[in-house]
Amino acid sequence: MTDPLILVNPATGTFELTDLRSAQLPVTDLSAHRGDGIFETVLVSVGAHGATVVSRERHFTRFRASASALDLPDPDQGLWDRVIDSLIAEVAAADPENVEFGIRYALSRGEQDANGAFRGRGWAFPVPVDDHIRTAREQGVTAVSLDRGFDAYIGSKAPWLLIGAKTLSYAVNQAAGRYAAANDADEALFVSHDGIVLEGPTANLIIRRGDHLLTPNPEAGLLSGTTQRLIFDHAEDLGLRAEYADLSLDDVKAADGAWYVSSMRTAVALRELDGNAISIDQTLTDRFQEIIRGR
Numbered sequence: 001m002t003d004p005l006i007l008v009n010p011a012t013g014t015f016e017l018t019d020l021r022s023a024q025l026p027v028t029d030l031s032a033h034r035g036d037g038i039f040e041t042v043l044v045s046v047g048a049h050g051a052t053v054v055s056r057e058r059h060f061t062r063f064r065a066s067a068s069a070l071d072l073p074d075p076d077q078g079l080w081d082r083v084i085d086s087l088i089a090e091v092a093a094a095d096p097e098n099v100e101f102g103i104r105y106a107l108s109r110g111e112q113d114a115n116g117a118f119r120g121r122g123w124a125f126p127v128p129v130d131d132h133i134r135t136a137r138e139q140g141v142t143a144v145s146l147d148r149g150f151d152a153y154i155g156s157k158a159p160w161l162l163i164g165a166k167t168l169s170y171a172v173n174q175a176a177g178r179y180a181a182a183n184d185a186d187e188a189l190f191v192s193h194d195g196i197v198l199e200g201p202t203a204n205l206i207i208r209r210g211d212h213l214l215t216p217n218p219e220a221g222l223l224s225g226t227t228q229r230l231i232f233d234h235a236e237d238l239g240l241r242a243e244y245a246d247l248s249l250d251d252v253k254a255a256d257g258a259w260y261v262s263s264m265r266t267a268v269a270l271r272e273l274d275g276n277a278i279s280i281d282q283t284l285t286d287r288f289q290e291i292i293r294g295r
């Protein structure tokens with residue numbers, strides 16, 4: 001099947017393969033009109049030894065943490081692994097030349113039955129690495145800073161904000177992306193109301209300062225990225241020390257290199273912030289991309 005979709009029934013632990021192009025989601029599903037659910041997007045990299053889901057375990061651990069933050073039932077890892085593997089097999093059968101694609105998997109609170117109980121619903125489908133990602137990997141991106149509207153480290157005082165959970169409520173993130181585009185930038189960079197750099201709408205930020213790799217602390221109010229953690233796990237091999245840090249916009253502008261990192265992008269150089277050029281470290285960009293793709 002060229003456009004496969006897998007529908008998951010978390011209650012029965014079963015799933016079925018169907019067609020992404022056919023109608024599937026009732027409008028009464030709480031994901032559709034409340035964004036009440038969670039998701040992950042993983043990169044699948046196909047090499048000589050077969051397909052690898054990059055940071056598979058990190059993604060699933062975050063998926064479980066997101067479920068817990070939203071009081072959703074604990075997802076069954078074996079079930080979701082079978083779903084992902086089935087999709088990889090479908091993509092490979094349809095296009096054996098495809099060496100890189102994403103898989104997006106989601107769990108919705110679903111619909112309420114007559115007794116008031118929720119019937120959860122899951123799904124997963126492949127997503128291509130599109131042209132704008134390939135261009136960004138090669139040429140880097142520009143960004144404008146945007147006030148995120150809350151102070152840093154507010155999450156522990158306001159857990160209902162679900163900071164750090166990867167929910168299906170991305171309208172704000174989408175709006176930030178449109179705002180950046182309207183201001184001739186490729187990306188937005190969220191900054192806390194009190195001036196601490198946080199993240200992009202769908203990516204984390206890493207900078208290099210001398211022999212240090214620095215990234216905003218997830219506790220400051222952002223998603224803990226699987227790509228950022230994968231890169232940090234390799235810092236020592238790169239001769240670098242990796243740390244969380246509270247960064248200002250000036251810190252980013254003065255960096256020896258800066259990157260937007262996420263599963264689908266891998267690592268792309270941030271070459272300009274609010275009209276200020278940022279140093280490019282091409283060697284490290286290449287190394288990051290190799291580490292993430294595993295080739």
Ligand code: PLP
Pocket residue numbers: 041199200201202203204222223224225226227228261262263264
């Ligand atoms: N921050 C946000 C808000 C995101 O949506 C994402 C991913 O989509 C990231 C960071 C990067 O996370 P990861 O590296 O796990 O893809």
